[in-house]
Amino acid sequence: MSKVPVSYKRTDMQSDQEVKWCPGCGDYTLLASVQNFMAEMGISKEKIVFVSGIGCAARFPYYMNTYGVHSIHGRAPAVATGVSVANPDLSVWIVSGDGDSLSIGGNHLIHALRKNVNIKILMFNNQIYGLTKGQYSPTSEEGKKTKSSPFGSVEMPLNPMSLALGAEATFVARSIDMDRDLTANILEEAKNHKGSAFVEIYQNCNVFNDKAFEQLTNKETKVANKINLVHGEKTVFGEDGHKAVVIRNGVAQIVDTKDVDESEIYVHNIHEENPSIAFSLSRLSHGPYGPTPLGVFRKVQRDSFTEEVHGQIDMAKEQKGEGELDKLIRSLGTWDVS
Amino acid sequence: MAIENKTVESIPAITIRFAGDSGDGMQLVGTRFTDTSAIFGNDLATLPAFPAEIRAPQGTIAGVSSFQVQIADFDILTPGDNPDVLVAMNPAALKAHLHDLAPNGMLILNEDAFDEKNITKAGYKVDPRESGELDGYRVFGVPMEKLTKEALEEFDLPGRAVLRSKNMIALGLISWTFNRPIEDTENWINAKFSKLPEIAKANVKALKTGYNFGITVEAFHHTYIVEKASLPPGEYTNINGNIGLSWGLIAAAEKADLGLFYGSYPITPASDILHELSKHKNFNVITFQAEDEIAAAAASVGASFTGKLAVTGTSGPGLALKSETISLALSAELPLVVVNVQRGGPSTGLPTKPEQSDLLFAMYGRHGESPLPVVAAKSPSHAFFAAYEAARIALKYMTPVILLSDNYVATGSEPWQLPDTETLNKLDTNIITKLNTEDGFLPFLRNVDTFARPWALPGTPGLEYRVGGLEKEEGTGNVSYDSANHQYMTDMRAWKVSNIANDIDKLELHGDESADTLVLGWGSTYGGITQAVNRLNEKGVKVASAHFVHLNPFPDNTQELLSKFKQIIIPELNTGQLLKLVREAFLVDARGINKVAGEPFTAQELTDKIEEIINE
DSSP, rough: BOOSSSSSOGGGGGGGSSSOOOTOOHHHHHHHHHHHHHHHHHOOOOGGEEEEEEGGGGGGGGBBBSEEEEEEEHHHHHHHHHHHHOOSSSEEEHHHHHIEEEEEEEHHHHHHHHTTTSSSSEEEEEEEEETTTBOOOOOOOOTTTTTTTTTTSSOOOOHHHHHHTTOOHHHHHHHTTTOOOOHHHHHHHHHHHHHHHEEHHHEOBBBTTTTTTTHSSSSHHHHHHEEOOOTTOOOOOOOGGOOEEEEEETTEEEEEGGGGGGGGGGGTTTTTTTTTHHHHTTTSSSSSSEEEEEEEEEEOOOOOHHHHHHHHHHHHHHHHHHHOHHHHHHTOOOOOEE | OOOTTEEEEEEEEEEEEEEEEEEEHHHHHHHHHHHHHHHHTEEEEEEOOOOSSOOOOOSSSGEEEEEEEEEEEOOOOOOSSSSSSSSSSSSHHHHHGGGSSSSTTTTEEEGHHHHHHHHHHOOOSOOOTSSSSSTSSSSEEEEEHHHHHHHHTTTOOOOHHHHHHHHHHHHHHHHHHOOSHHHHHHHHHHHHHHTTTHHHHHHHHHHHHHHHHHOOOOOOOOEOOOOOOOOSSEEEEEHHHHEEEEEEEEHHHHHHOEEEEEOOOOTTHHHHHHHHTTGGGGGEEEEEEOOSSSHHHHHHHHHHHTTTTTEEEEEEEHHHHHHHHHHHHHHOOEEEEEEEEEOOOOOOTTTTTTTTHHHHHHHHHHSSOOEEEEEEHHHHGGHHHHHHHHHHHHHTSSSEEEEEEEEHHHOOEEEEEOOOOGOOOOOOOEEEOSBTTTTTTTBBBOOOOOOOOEEETTTTTTTOOOOESBOTTTTTTTTTOOOOHHHHHHHHHHHHHHHHGGGGGOOEEEEEOOOSEEEEEGGGHHHHHHHHHHHHHHOOOOEEEESSSSSSSOTTHHOOOOOOOOTEEEESSSSHHHHHHHHHHHOOOEEEEEEOOSSOOOOHHHHHHHHHHOOO
């Protein structure tokens, strides 16, 4: 990835298109966060590509002054895979939503993650279908009453962190729209990650699912509920750190800090190869309704699909030389007719 | 080899069908005999046929696999109608194929397989060799299993492995009977089993044993030779449609100075394109075996956006899944070749059988007003050029193009006169590297001749732009819900495609140009139609033919050409799809000859039906 000596201003990253999300939508904060981050990311903007599917969040590429594809519902990871392998020199970003990534596009998501394609996926999770005006989504809580579930949803919601870890994603993180610093830190960690980065960002839909994340944003409750995962640090949270996370028999549990020996408190290690502990941390919450881990769950190194594909091409050229058409069409044996 | 009492009868052509259990190696025997005949200089055409199951129950009709080849000393176009020779490795193969064998045809039976169990499994009540139903054929019983066991006694191989070589007995015997040298196949066996020398030796021994059986047994002393064909001078290779198509894509990418991206999900009978292209990464080929058909198409759209010659390949069911993604490419105006190797439908249908039933789907199978060019390969040796042409149109006009092949073109083979690669036209692209107006970059400012939009590739500074499936404003490409703009863009996308009619080969007439009757075709019926018209012309029946390679748009002389004829007949392996298109576009009272039986037309079948219609 070539670096430019100069950084951009946020306005350089803004396209000339009017932003058309609902007033008060969490997407505005996220757009600002991403534009600010991109301006100083150190990558020339012609090498940045945003790919999206369908949904409110999927309009994102239109607002970025970079290359962009607003594709079709759920397919952004597949489109982005094509972009990434077609030109490995590009910085490829996906902006998606919970319906786009986890419902119609679930298959593409897990395969992009397991293949470790060199793409960064920002999944804005608002736990609702916004663009179609308010049906329950695969992350909506059980019992959720919406237009399509007037008696309450009977579906068990997906846990996006567990799903990504189950697909053996090499980079898995969670943020929330209102926490700009955390978002910026995660984007910074994600940008140079070799392979797929999956970032779930809780995003408030103030029209169809307002205050879904209130437990994590309300001044009175957020301290008690945000479990900040910081690499190399003991995982304590709550007022004066009176709560802690311990791992017992491989299972993450929340305990009162005073009840445990300090040495038992889990020290977060994002580079742990075995995904079991990260998975266990992802089970601490099943939606943002109580203590919820935020931050980078996992960041490990594995060769990216993008690199491997090009490695094989280079190897083929080394072994066989550059392809020659005249040799190819004779490769099955020929005969002459005179 | 001098055999005192051997006679060699020269014949102009012969059609041989090898039939056996799907594990009996009939495809291999057929291919080897074909390659030997190709090297000898015959013209030829092949028709492999196999069950959709990899190993259907042994000994049953469902499990029969066959390979038909016609070799000739003249220019032929089809794998032959009724075989003159049938090699049946078991009773089921006999039962499945006997009805096709020509009167007085040669029938070679593996008599060791005619035990009670196999005879019953095949559905015979009595041994067909004793029931009289083989009267009228020249029957040669050969104890192929016994010969194999005896020949391979010296090798330390398990019984099952030994019997696997019995197909080589059949190949050796047929090689003797039709005066084909076996050295080429010996070399092939040694190369193929270079890491398993015992297996190589055993197969060579079996091959020679079959050949020597012919020398020894008097019944086989009347042999046949099909002399070299007088094909146009040049260098030839024997090619099937899937490989030709793959090479055409590689050549197109080379001549457009682009890398090739092929996104696909395994599906019969298109998978061999994925296999072939995967071998040639040193041509800057990226093959992407996607998680599903949709991802294969979507990744291809991403690769196209990024500057590859992007191709996604599939068969009918997969085309259905790709439909929405093709619409995106069409709306975003990105070049994309979509290969559909047709098979019998609907649904899973007949996965290993040919059919031409996706033409209307290719034409109309998308939501919204979404016209796109459609090109069809007409024979195995034409697939290279059809692929090249599809890529040319996609790149020049910034549009998805559907390239239709079918199981008959894809798996059949014939000699292909190699093109001079130097003379293949360079392919133009719309790649842009600088601003196209003083005020900035307009991603939908069109070329005035082709209506193609410029292709700005990520990585190019100053041309950053966004494109998607929402309607775009002409020029800026910005999202637009404006009603007049949508009308304009809809019309423009249609004009862009219909305008291609001026930039493609004209429809050509074959046969008797003074005829009142025109036989019109497309795709894999080319060989059958042309041969039928030739036969009728030889009989003095006045008839001509024309064959579409471009189905959308039709060549610009189509109307004029059709107007010269009083009667138009359209044979198709569907229920009348081109028929509908032609009747609608040209308001002619065309008639169809239609068949959806999981097999191609034979030339004789077409000859008879065309003559019948003419004589009405």
